[in-house]
Amino acid sequence: MSQLPDRPAAEVPPPPVKSWAEMRDADELIDAQYADRPRLRPVLDAVLAALPALGAVTVQARKTLVSLVGPRRTFGVVQATTKNRVDLGLRLDNEKPGGRLLVARDIGAANLRIPLTGPGDLDEEALGWLRRAYDANAAPPPPRRAARRPAAVLGPLTVVIEGHDLPGLTCRPEPGGAGHRNVHVALSGKSKDRTALVVPDRPGLAIEPVPGDAESARWEVPVTCAGTPTATTSPGRSSAAPATTAASAWPGAMYPATERCGCSAGPSSGSWTWIPR
Secondary structure, three states: OOOOOOOOOOOOOOOOOOOHHHHHHHHHHHHHHOOOOHHHHHHHHHHHHHHHHOOOOEEEEOOOOEEEEOOOOEEEEEEEEEOOEEEEEEOOOOOOOEOOEEEOOOOOOOOEEEEEOOHHHOOHHHHHHHHHHHHHHHOOOOOOOOOOOOOOOOEEEEEEEEEEOOOOOOEOOOOOOOOEOOOEEEEEEOOOOOOEEEOOOOOOEEEEEEEOOOOEEEEEEEEEEOOOOOOOEOOOOEOOOEOOOOOEEEOOOOOOHHHOOOOOOOOOEEEEEEEEO
16 A cells, blocks of 8 residues: 655644543444445555544544544545445545546535545555545635625715706796796705705705706715715715705796796706715
């Protein structure tokens, strides 16, 4: 049988010491596995003899197989699958079947296997795969993948709103109905330090009104980001974005409330821009 090259001793805790009853039960389970196929027992013995060169390994006997457990989890399985073959099952999550590596089915935690018919089949290639399985399952798990969306950056932002294709200075809500003149486009909200018009029978103010026949309209609204830019609120409140920043149109304040435009005309196109301050 080929010998593994010497490896530096790893500083790992020794496997737990089994009681005499546990060792007797394990021997009985293994003896039962090879009772009707004694010529295959040397294959298992060859695998067990190779384990000390890998590092700390705990051998756990089951009813139909023997599990090889490393410092973190099971990395290999030895099973007398038929009367003429022992399967060396390996847990190699990142490997695909090919060559001597075959698909493992119902062999404990193994996803691949190497068929062995005698101790000589446990050559350098097979021992190399056994060593790779041990190393792959002894290493700590990889770190969790970072969240797809980065965490929200809290702080002040300036929302820039631009409107185009304004409705014009006149508006007629219904065919044949009363028309309105001097229509302006503005933001709806509350403000103490910005130019605004009072709109009768409506909450809030028409902030920074722009004549409806202007080529475009532009507003800058300061907000404080307290989460991802999905929540909404009025300008000046503490949240991610203003809710009532959609522009609406009213006649000039010189007209009576009964002549207030009811069509809620506004820019037909526009854009939002988020600018951190």
